[in-house]
Amino acid sequence: MSKIGDGSLLSGSSKKENCPPFSRGIFITGTDTGVGKTMVAAGLAAWCRSAGVDVGVMKPIATGCRGARAKTLVADDARRLAQAADVDDDPRLINPIGYREPLAPYAAALRARRSVSWPAIRRAFHRLSTRHAFMIVEGIGGLLVPIDRARTVVDLIRMVQLPVVIVARMRLGTLNHTLLTVREAQRQKLPVLGVMLNAVDPPARDAGGRLAERTNPAILCRYLPVPILGTFAHQPHQGPQPWSSAALIPWVKRSVEPQFLRWLLNPVRKGGVDSHRTLCYSHNLAT
Numbered sequence: 001m002s003k004i005g006d007g008s009l010l011s012g013s014s015k016k017e018n019c020p021p022f023s024r025g026i027f028i029t030g031t032d033t034g035v036g037k038t039m040v041a042a043g044l045a046a047w048c049r050s051a052g053v054d055v056g057v058m059k060p061i062a063t064g065c066r067g068a069r070a071k072t073l074v075a076d077d078a079r080r081l082a083q084a085a086d087v088d089d090d091p092r093l094i095n096p097i098g099y100r101e102p103l104a105p106y107a108a109a110l111r112a113r114r115s116v117s118w119p120a121i122r123r124a125f126h127r128l129s130t131r132h133a134f135m136i137v138e139g140i141g142g143l144l145v146p147i148d149r150a151r152t153v154v155d156l157i158r159m160v161q162l163p164v165v166i167v168a169r170m171r172l173g174t175l176n177h178t179l180l181t182v183r184e185a186q187r188q189k190l191p192v193l194g195v196m197l198n199a200v201d202p203p204a205r206d207a208g209g210r211l212a213e214r215t216n217p218a219i220l221c222r223y224l225p226v227p228i229l230g231t232f233a234h235q236p237h238q239g240p241q242p243w244s245s246a247a248l249i250p251w252v253k254r255s256v257e258p259q260f261l262r263w264l265l266n267p268v269r270k271g272g273v274d275s276h277r278t279l280c281y282s283h284n285l286a287t
């Protein structure tokens with residue numbers, strides 16, 4: 001049975017190869033752009049901080065950044081992650097690579113005539129991960145987003161050597177995207193901790209759409225070789241600022257499986273919880 005933080009989540013490969021005995025963080029990727037990677041990453045960072053974990057954050061590559069000059073471009077994602085984790089690290093370490101145009105990194109780099117510096121990412125990650133006990137790193141787009149001519153987000157994950165959490169939309173059409181992403185992660189021999197389902201959009205207006213939203217988790221449970229680590233409800237943008245810790249922390253507590261939150265406090269493989277079966281049983285097709 002699969003356990004959180006257990007290499008056996010990765011079918012067809014040995015534990016030894018794929019899961020470090022102790023993880024210094026997680027890499028948050030998604031099935032697409034705009035699925036809620038930053039919101040989930042910020043929520044987990046804020047929760048970790050409130051639980052006493054010295055958490056660092058990183059958005060290694062961002063596009064659609066604002067700012068007057070290339071050297072001072074600001075990525076909203078990086079700013080939000082830093083605010084949630086309550087860190088005052090140099091923004092250039094949190095987001096070493098930024099482009100102004102809101103494109104895939106390879107396209108933005110070609111148009112800006114400035115290629116992605118992998119050594120800069122490596123140095124920034126090294127600095128932050130030696131400074132903090134646990135790192136939450138947000139990717140860009142999904143797994144196969146091109147970063148340069150030969151490399152994608154998969155190579156970024158390999159570089160930082162962190163286990164992966166996949167954020168997926170909760171709505172009709174999610175099953176295919178989620179299963180494709182998990183399958184590709186496995187094909188690339190990445191250690192996958194599990195999937196977070198996120199209701200980015202308000203509940204569907206039509207009954208069919210609402211039914212898909214309710215039944216998707218149960219179907220995914222039956223198909224996925226990894227656990228569903230959380231199901232995030234849609235957060236109406238009212239009350240406390242959606243990106244504030246006051247809003248994010250209760251959202252995480254309501255949405256994330258307690259076993260995964262416990263794992264975040266003690267991210268060792270040994271003694272991982274028997275999560276897959278338990279989490280699957282919590283999703284019922286009939287509800």
Ligand SMILES: Nc1ncnc2c1ncn2[C@@H]1O[C@H](COP(=O)(O)OP(=O)(O)OP(=O)(O)O)[C@@H](O)[C@H]1O
Pocket residue numbers: 030032033034035036037038039040077140141198199200201232233234235236242
């Ligand atoms: N559960 C939710 N409830 C309400 N709004 C949400 C929810 N999840 C995400 N959003 C909103 O959806 C938008 C996209 O979310 P977010 O920026 O986290 O996605 P992303 O995957 O990080 O996008 P990108 O690929 O641009 O980095 C944001 O405006 C965010 O506030």
Ligand SMILES: [Mg+2]
Pocket residue numbers: 037038039077138
């Ligand atoms: Mg983001």
